[in-house]
Amino acid sequence: MEISRRKLLGTVTTAAATTALPMSRARAQAKPVFKLGVLNDQSGPYRDTGGITSVICTKQAVEEFSSLMQGYTVEVVTADHQNKPDVGASIARQWFDRDGVDAILDVPNSGVALAVSAVAKEKNKVHLNTGAATSDLTGVQCNENFISWNYDTWMLAQSTGGATVKAGGDTWFFITADYAFGHKLEGDTTALIKSAKGSVKGSASYPFPGTTDFSSFLLQAQSSGAKVLGLANAGGDTINSIKQAKEFGLTMDIAALLMFISDVKALTLEVAQGLHLTESFYWDLNDGTRAFTNRVKSKTPDNWPNMSHAGCYSGSLHFMKAINKIGATAAKASGKAIVEAMKSLPTEDDAFGKGSIRQDGRSLFPSYLFQVKKPSESKGTWDYYKLVQTTPAEQAWRPLKDGGCPFIKA
Amino acid sequence: MIWSFSRPQLLALVVMLAVIGIAPAFVYPVFLMKVMCFALFACAFNLLIGYVGLLSFGHAAYFGMGAYVSAYAAKSWGLSAEICVLLGGLVGAGLGVVFGAIAIRRQGIYFSMITLALAQFTYFLCTQLPFTGGEDGIQQVPRAALLGFISMKPDMAIYWMTAGVFLIGFLAIFRIIHSPFGQVLKAIRENEPRAISLGYRVDDYKLIAFTLSTFVAGCAGGMKSLVFGIASLTDVTWQASGEIVLTTLLGGLGTIFGPVIGAVITNTLEFYLAPFGSWVTVTQGVIFVLCVMLFRRGVVGEIAAKTKVSL
Numbered sequence: 001m002e003i004s005r006r007k008l009l010g011t012v013t014t015a016a017a018t019t020a021l022p023m024s025r026a027r028a029q030a031k032p033v034f035k036l037g038v039l040n041d042q043s044g045p046y047r048d049t050g051g052i053t054s055v056i057c058t059k060q061a062v063e064e065f066s067s068l069m070q071g072y073t074v075e076v077v078t079a080d081h082q083n084k085p086d087v088g089a090s091i092a093r094q095w096f097d098r099d100g101v102d103a104i105l106d107v108p109n110s111g112v113a114l115a116v117s118a119v120a121k122e123k124n125k126v127h128l129n130t131g132a133a134t135s136d137l138t139g140v141q142c143n144e145n146f147i148s149w150n151y152d153t154w155m156l157a158q159s160t161g162g163a164t165v166k167a168g169g170d171t172w173f174f175i176t177a178d179y180a181f182g183h184k185l186e187g188d189t190t191a192l193i194k195s196a197k198g199s200v201k202g203s204a205s206y207p208f209p210g211t212t213d214f215s216s217f218l219l220q221a222q223s224s225g226a227k228v229l230g231l232a233n234a235g236g237d238t239i240n241s242i243k244q245a246k247e248f249g250l251t252m253d254i255a256a257l258l259m260f261i262s263d264v265k266a267l268t269l270e271v272a273q274g275l276h277l278t279e280s281f282y283w284d285l286n287d288g289t290r291a292f293t294n295r296v297k298s299k300t301p302d303n304w305p306n307m308s309h310a311g312c313y314s315g316s317l318h319f320m321k322a323i324n325k326i327g328a329t330a331a332k333a334s335g336k337a338i339v340e341a342m343k344s345l346p347t348e349d350d351a352f353g354k355g356s357i358r359q360d361g362r363s364l365f366p367s368y369l370f371q372v373k374k375p376s377e378s379k380g381t382w383d384y385y386k387l388v389q390t391t392p393a394e395q396a397w398r399p400l401k402d403g404g405c406p407f408i409k410a
Numbered sequence: 411m412i413w414s415f416s417r418p419q420l421l422a423l424v425v426m427l428a429v430i431g432i433a434p435a436f437v438y439p440v441f442l443m444k445v446m447c448f449a450l451f452a453c454a455f456n457l458l459i460g461y462v463g464l465l466s467f468g469h470a471a472y473f474g475m476g477a478y479v480s481a482y483a484a485k486s487w488g489l490s491a492e493i494c495v496l497l498g499g500l501v502g503a504g505l506g507v508v509f510g511a512i513a514i515r516r517q518g519i520y521f522s523m524i525t526l527a528l529a530q531f532t533y534f535l536c537t538q539l540p541f542t543g544g545e546d547g548i549q550q551v552p553r554a555a556l557l558g559f560i561s562m563k564p565d566m567a568i569y570w571m572t573a574g575v576f577l578i579g580f581l582a583i584f585r586i587i588h589s590p591f592g593q594v595l596k597a598i599r600e601n602e603p604r605a606i607s608l609g610y611r612v613d614d615y616k617l618i619a620f621t622l623s624t625f626v627a628g629c630a631g632g633m634k635s636l637v638f639g640i641a642s643l644t645d646v647t648w649q650a651s652g653e654i655v656l657t658t659l660l661g662g663l664g665t666i667f668g669p670v671i672g673a674v675i676t677n678t679l680e681f682y683l684a685p686f687g688s689w690v691t692v693t694q695g696v697i698f699v700l701c702v703m704l705f706r707r708g709v710v711g712e713i714a715a716k717t718k719v720s721l
Contacts, residue, residue, distance in 0.1 A: 084642065084644050085546060085547050085549060085640055085642050086547065086638060086640045086641075086642040086644050086645075087644070089549075089638060089639065089640050090440070090444075090638055093440060093638070094438060094440065094441070097438065097440065097565070098438045110546075111545055111546035111547070111549075114546065114549055114550075115546075115547075115549045115550070115640055118549060118550040118639070119639075178537075178544055178545055179544060179545035179546050180545075180546045207537065207545070208545055
């Protein structure tokens with residue numbers, strides 16, 4: 001039998017191809033890994049409102065969804081941005097460039113969030129905001145790789161501010177954290193007060209982060225003659241301001257414009273009782289929220305989820321549903337495609353119930369105005385809120401046309 | 411030797427060039443760019459402390475201001491990259507002339523305290539002036555094109571630009587140190603009254619050295635803000651001034667390559683310890699203590715002393 005060189009080569013190649021085939025098939029089956037990066041404050045004033053509980057809630061979502069993932073797996077990574085925009089932006093850049101992170105979650109501190117969302121847009125990845133409040137993120141600074149989950153300054157101003165004005169608090173003095181978030185919250189609330197024919201007697205901005213002594217600002221507030229003290233701050237700063245206001249015996253009504261259940265726990269009911277505040281999630285709201293909280297509370301017994309933590313859970317779930325919709329390959333290629341899919345799907349989970357995401361990246365849920373219970377009314381730790389008023393999703397958020405989002409065609 | 415490089419120095423320079431050339435294939439380029447920006451900043455600081463004996467404890471003011479101005483020029487005026495960096499340097503030098511003129515009238519600890527006070531003053535301005543964006547900083551700074559047409563968008567493009575800026579600054583400082591002017595600076599460091607008695611106008615020399623140093627620091631800051639697309643308060647804080655003292659000390663005061671090695675060490679630590687948050691400062695403190703107790707001349711200083719060469 002004559003074996004030509006060509007034939008021999010052909011046989012060898014075929015053989016090689018046949019043996020190589022199972023290997024290449026095996027490689028094709030290696031599942032793509034999606035990475036969720038939880039980037040928040042884990043050591044500073046926002047460590048309880050976000051922090052490690054956000055990571056736990058994100059992992060909870062991944063765990064619950066793991067059986068439904070179609071041909072991919074999900075990992076969770078985390079970092080502390082120390083409330084510095086430059087640190088946040090450089091971690092985001094490094095995550096996207098080097099570590100294969102597909103979406104960044106949480107990011108409290110509006111200053112950091114604005115910087116991170118710009119990086120996410122540049123790299124065509126996803127930024128799921130559940131921690132930063134400034135309504136500019138879905139307004140003039142919005143982009144197509146961004147979704148804002150559970151609250152913003154407009155919604156807070158409308159709910160807590162609106163209720164305060166309605167109750168007769170028509171003259172205000174603001175104590176404001178001196179960065180993007182504080183100014184936006186003060187601005188959105190001021191607009192609401194003005195539209196209700198009230199007036200703002202003055203405001204004091206303090207350096208953020210690092211301010212712990214609010215006495216001079218509280219004295220300014222007292223001497224301004226305003227009826228309401230508006231706190232345009234959050235986390236540890238809000239706790240300190242309220243505590244010190246009580247110690248000084250401040251006679252003004254306090255409107256804590258952004259306050260979480262962890263802040264109430266830190267203040268204790270004796271100090272916090274009677275305050276009004278707004279969240280879009282409370283563990284004891286309905287069967288769904290109780291079920292969700294029951295699942296995670298053993299993992300974070302000292303810090304039950306607030307709206308920001310629940311947002312991480314809900315946002316991650318929805319992110320994975322969107323990957324299922326468009327397929328892992330398309331999702332890996334473009335963050336914008338994931339965000340578009342997220343906007344097109346209705347949201348549904350235990351924490352927030354049914355909802356939707358608007359074209360500008362604003363997710364729409366009802367907002368709830370709560371009053372902090374008296375110590376005698378509370379049945380135990382974490383039983384803190386009485387529901388005062390529910391604003392339906394259609395009215396809770398700034399109308400699309402008023403946002404000034406550049407890619408929305410009016 | 412060429413440009414008054416000694417043989418060991420030339421060797422070290424070649425190694426450094428090779429590392430700059432090869433490293434981006436193995437290490438995350440953005441991190442390398444950060445190292446080079448801080449290395450240049452440390453070299454500028456070393457020009458003062460190592461060769462004139464002036465401990466400026468507020469060098470972050472010039473670095474940070476350079477970053478702000480460069481970011482502002484790129485974002486609001488749309489200038490090209492090299493002009494942004496130069497503007498950063500010029501603003502650093504401008505501040506340096508004024509602050510230097512005030513500070514060099516005193517010596518030792520008083521000099522350091524005056525520079526610190528003026529740097530804190532600059533920090534306050536940065537929190538209050540509208541153009542700096544306060545606590546948010548100047549964000550979304552575009553990576554301006556080099557010479558107006560070479561895109562700096564890809565990481566590797568801006569990497570080579572950063573390497574260029576670093577090398578120009580590094581060589582310029584080397585040249586300054588080894589020029590007759592540099593000899594006078596060293597004379598002032600060793601014995602100021604004698605330099606005066608020899609007829610040198612010591613204050614003028616100090617001011618020129620101070621201004622040159624702040625110019626380079628401003629350029630380094632400007633480059634950093636273009637790389638990261640953000641200029642923020644972090645770069646103007648007194649902690650940043652302290653860190654650059656640590657960097658230089660760790661690498662070796664009064665050595666050419668010391669600040670570069672120092673910047674590599676401190677930035678690597680910061681990079682790998684970043685997930686642990688506030689532990690970065692604790693570790694830096696421990697290392698500082700170890701450095702002062704065990705190897706006072708710094709890494710490069712000790713190597714130079716062991717091998718009896720000047721690096």
